Amino acid sequence: MKTNLNNRPTQFxxxxxxxxxxxxxxxxxxxxxxAVADEKIPRLxxxxxxxxxxxxxxxxxxxxxEPHSNRKDAPPSAGIVEGNVIPYLPQALEQKKKNxxxxxxxxxxxxxxxxxxxxxxYYPEPFQIFQRARDLNIVHQFGHSVxxxxxxxxxxxxxxxxNDWWLGDSRGHWENxxxxxxxxxxxxxxxxxxxxxxxxxxxxxxxxxxxIDPNTIEYKATLDDAKVYSRPWNISVILHxxxxxxxxxIEDYRYTLDYDQYYPPKPDKK
Amino acid sequence: xxTTSRNKLKKPFVGLLAIAGLVVGLSPANAHHAFSxxxxxxxxxxxKGVVTKFELVNPHSWLYLDVKGPDGxxxxxxxxxxxxxxxxxxxxxxxxxxxxxxxxxxxxxxxxGKDFGYAVTSTLPDGRTVQTGGxxxxxxxxxxxxAVNK
Numbered sequence: 301m302k303t304n305l306n307n308r309p310t311q312f313x314x315x316x317x318x319x320x321x322x323x324x325x326x327x328x329x330x331x332x333x334x335a336v337a338d339e340k341i342p343r344l345x346x347x348x349x350x351x352x353x354x355x356x357x358x359x360x361x362x363x364x365x366e367p368h369s370n371r372k373d374a375p376p377s378a379g380i381v382e383g384n385v386i387p388y389l390p391q392a393l394e395q396k397k398k399n400x401x402x403x404x405x406x407x408x409x410x411x412x413x414x415x416x417x418x419x420x421x422y423y424p425e426p427f428q429i430f431q432r433a434r435d436l437n438i439v440h441q442f443g444h445s446v447x448x449x450x451x452x453x454x455x456x457x458x459x460x461x462x463n464d465w466w467l468g469d470s471r472g473h474w475e476n477x478x479x480x481x482x483x484x485x486x487x488x489x490x491x492x493x494x495x496x497x498x499x500x501x502x503x504x505x506x507x508x509x510x511x512i513d514p515n516t517i518e519y520k521a522t523l524d525d526a527k528v529y530s531r532p533w534n535i536s537v538i539l540h541x542x543x544x545x546x547x548x549x550i551e552d553y554r555y556t557l558d559y560d561q562y563y564p565p566k567p568d569k570k
Numbered sequence: 571x572x573t574t575s576r577n578k579l580k581k582p583f584v585g586l587l588a589i590a591g592l593v594v595g596l597s598p599a600n601a602h603h604a605f606s607x608x609x610x611x612x613x614x615x616x617x618k619g620v621v622t623k624f625e626l627v628n629p630h631s632w633l634y635l636d637v638k639g640p641d642g643x644x645x646x647x648x649x650x651x652x653x654x655x656x657x658x659x660x661x662x663x664x665x666x667x668x669x670x671x672x673x674x675x676x677x678x679x680x681x682x683g684k685d686f687g688y689a690v691t692s693t694l695p696d697g698r699t700v701q702t703g704g705x706x707x708x709x710x711x712x713x714x715x716x717a718v719n720k
Binding site: 459461462463464487 | 625626627628654658663664665
């Protein structure tokens with residue numbers, strides 16, 4: 301084709317079109333990398349990432365947060381603890397060992413109690429997040445647990461108003477597309493896993509929830525508890541969205557199972 | 571269950587339900603909380619000790635305290651309190667009964683015979699006596715409770 305390009309000095313001839321092609325390619329590749337994760341994640345009308353949906357971890361953290369080989373009651377796991385070891389204080393470590401030995405009876409989950417935080421996040425049953433601008437509500441299939449993470453710029457209640465909550469009090473704020481949650485005011489009645497890892501009522505958790513892609517969340521948490529651990533420590537799991545057709549939570553409330561045999565009451569009390 | 575095909579029955583049926591609801595609602599809510607299922611009105615006690623743990627829980631909070639017996643031996647007792655909101659209205663919060671606080675409790679012993687009880691009133695270090703019990707069908711504070719410390 302005849303273009304003005306042919307009239308340019310020799311050293312620039314042929315430079316224009318290939319340069320344009322390369323430049324366009326490079327720019328489009330760069331913008332793809334920037335835009336792909338961002339554009340497609342679901343968002344609320346206020347622009348914040350929307351975590352609504354049903355999620356579940358495939359990790360074996362529930363059977364023991366630290367790395368462990370298989371047991372009769374557990375599959376093996378590479379662990380989800382950063383540094384592999386939970387930094388227990390010496391007395392607390394003794395308690396953990398006792399818990400482990402008695403886990404078949406002492407684990408509150410065996411009694412059907414609320415899993416608490418963060419065990420409910422990596423327990424091998426789904427949970428559903430209902431999210432709006434001012435809060436997220438996490439409904440766990442196991443037990444009758446509903447945890448509210450307030451995202452309305454409010455702080456924890458004053459010390460005159462705090463209770464010893466099973467699921468603590470959670471207050472979240474956004475750092476770009478990451479939800480950062482501060483949770484505390486827990487009771488000491490939940491365990492962190494079935495291996496006897498535990499905490500006191502001084503437990504304080506900072507969580508980070510972030511989309512890796514529209515169907516995957518990376519969940520990270522830092523736990524600190526001056527009565528049990530010698531320093532804060534971190535865990536990390538990946539949550540997958542349930543996409544099976546018509547998937548929904550099914551009630552799993554174990555606490556009443558032992559009482560089912562008495563209902564309906566038999567007239568002759570036999 | 572009412573369906574549209576049964577519209578004829580709907581109005582009087584709903585009216586009946588409303589009346590039934592009113593009748594049921596007015597009767598005393600004894601089934602809701604049975605003091606006597608767990609605690610013995612015939613075993614009034616008075617306990618003086620040092621708080622080890624105070625759990626604010628709905629519907630019943632629990633206070634645990636170390637009690638020194640006449641033989642000097644220390645046992646840990648647990649006492650049932652009322653709901654956190656009601657306690658706060660009476661001036662008791664998690665900060666009022668921190669570990670180490672001295673408190674005197676008048677109440678009733680658990681039927682199980684274990685070291686548990688229902689707290690009718692609690693006397694705080696500043697001298698205040700607060701009605702901390704939450705059960706509607708619990709008896710009033712005992713006049714001549716058996717003192718566990720003496």
